[in-house]
Amino acid sequence: MKDAMYIPTYQDMLAAHERIKPHIRRTPVRVSDYLNELSGAQLFFKCENFQEPGAFKVRGAANAVFGLDDAQAAKGVATHSSGNHASCLSYAAMLRGIPCNVVMPRTAPQAKKDIVRRYGGVITECEPSTSSREETFAKVQAQTGGDFVHPYNDPRVIAGQGTCAREFIEQVDGLDAVVAPIGGGGMISGTCLTLATLAPQVQVIAAEPEQADDAYRSFKAGHIIADDAPKTVADGLLVPLKDLTWHFVRNHVSEIYTASDAEIVDAMKLAWKHLRVVLEPSSAVPLAVILKNPQAFAGKRVGVIVTGGNVDLDKLPWIQGAFP
């Protein structure tokens, strides 16, 4: 299962769902007549921000943690993450009672650091670049012997994330498309994995910040393009595609749309106001691209995965104008 070239299967997703069900929530779906009128589409928002640690990443993390044999579990897990994977892996490790070491950029929102520590995760800070992150992680992993649970390029993680789309299809009939944010591509890959078998007629569409549009450029170029240290208000989407997630993006994603930081912040505020749900900037990118590309979504039934809701409530981007 841990060979990077192993492509997770629909059966892996089903097994993951059985494994993690006691540890995750079946999150509800929100609708807003107002946002439907505004977009011209029927939008369904699956609130993964309502998972206890505030993000969908608890699905993949719990699948990895609860799939470990006892010998490896004793040494715990380790990872690097811009935030939600770190807190969700810490949370899953806490549930199983095993150690969790995480490398996080020093610039990650304080709310995300707080939540990792609340769940007993041990943080080592790095610079906010892919290169510094990977270098720092190698040291931490060597010291602890923790099992490396990559935030997205891990078949266990992708199979876990795929369980969200399974619930979504059970909860909402007749979806034409599912839109999710894309950073490293874990949620998009899991969504592709599940829908390719369960509902192949449903398009998978990725939404990405213009200021970290490496997946969009990769998709158009036909090979992985990675940027070091992009800057965007959508702080959960800074990382590049890797081989496993590229496999799913290349083969199953219908389209990738991008939105500017200003559009993302506008969409975030709209969602808070009309869904009355606290979602983080990264999770507002799908609504931003839907509103920006009405011709692509008009008249359709569109599922949106609200990926997370961990926000510094003292630093809201529309109040401080503080996004990069």
Added chain:
Amino acid sequence: MKDAMYIPTYQDMLAAHERIKPHIRRTPVRVSDYLNELSGAQLFFKCENFQEPGAFKVRGAANAVFGLDDAQAAKGVATHSSGNHASCLSYAAMLRGIPCNVVMPRTAPQAKKDIVRRYGGVITECEPSTSSREETFAKVQAQTGGDFVHPYNDPRVIAGQGTCAREFIEQVDGLDAVVAPIGGGGMISGTCLTLATLAPQVQVIAAEPEQADDAYRSFKAGHIIADDAPKTVADGLLVPLKDLTWHFVRNHVSEIYTASDAEIVDAMKLAWKHLRVVLEPSSAVPLAVILKNPQAFAGKRVGVIVTGGNVDLDKLPWIQGAFP
């Protein structure tokens, strides 16, 4: 039904539920392990802020609007309200296609005025006092002939609000208590009405701002005490009890607890952070009193009605320190 002395019955609530079901949402219940640990209780938050117009008041408003005969419906409805009743009555009237006139304090949050206008409600502003509100309303009502739907002292409204507790009991087993904010007492009365028959073992507990604690003082004194123009961050709870709601408060409420504005704002921020739900200050009063009185709630299964989520996102009380 419209005689002020008519006390609505359990059958009225059941009839209201059938009448309004096509027009309201069966709102979900949120839990947070973190808030459970913090409070020492098992808390269940019923998210009435997820109703389309953002508040439970759509239940009573829809019951009144859809119960009108055609002759009265042609003249529409009219009311006075500090906010959510106005928007919810406008929304219900829009759904039926009839006029709605509302008197609102000029100091009501802009978000609440915007939402009334979005639903086609016509606003006449008054001063932020009970006396000015009632005087202005009499003029508006005389001019329009709209059926007066009082925000809470109306059996149709109370029966409608009672449908929330019915859903809550269906959704959560073994509740020991339900806590809701108290202003005029409409939601508390509807909750008493329903639980007295459906689940009489469940305590009904009211939560009130210290700075507008007229219901608390009425409850202790044994008769209605009304203040003119109290000031609190909980802007939905400024109005006094009236005869119908006093009937239910006096006969069925177990206790009323109060919280300071600072405690309400702290609870509001906690709820946004850990439930990841946008609730307004008035709706944070129950969590504030639960955290303030752990001895009353420890070890219990406590339902909390999250009454509304209409907030000026540019004026959050913890950022500006702007509460009265």
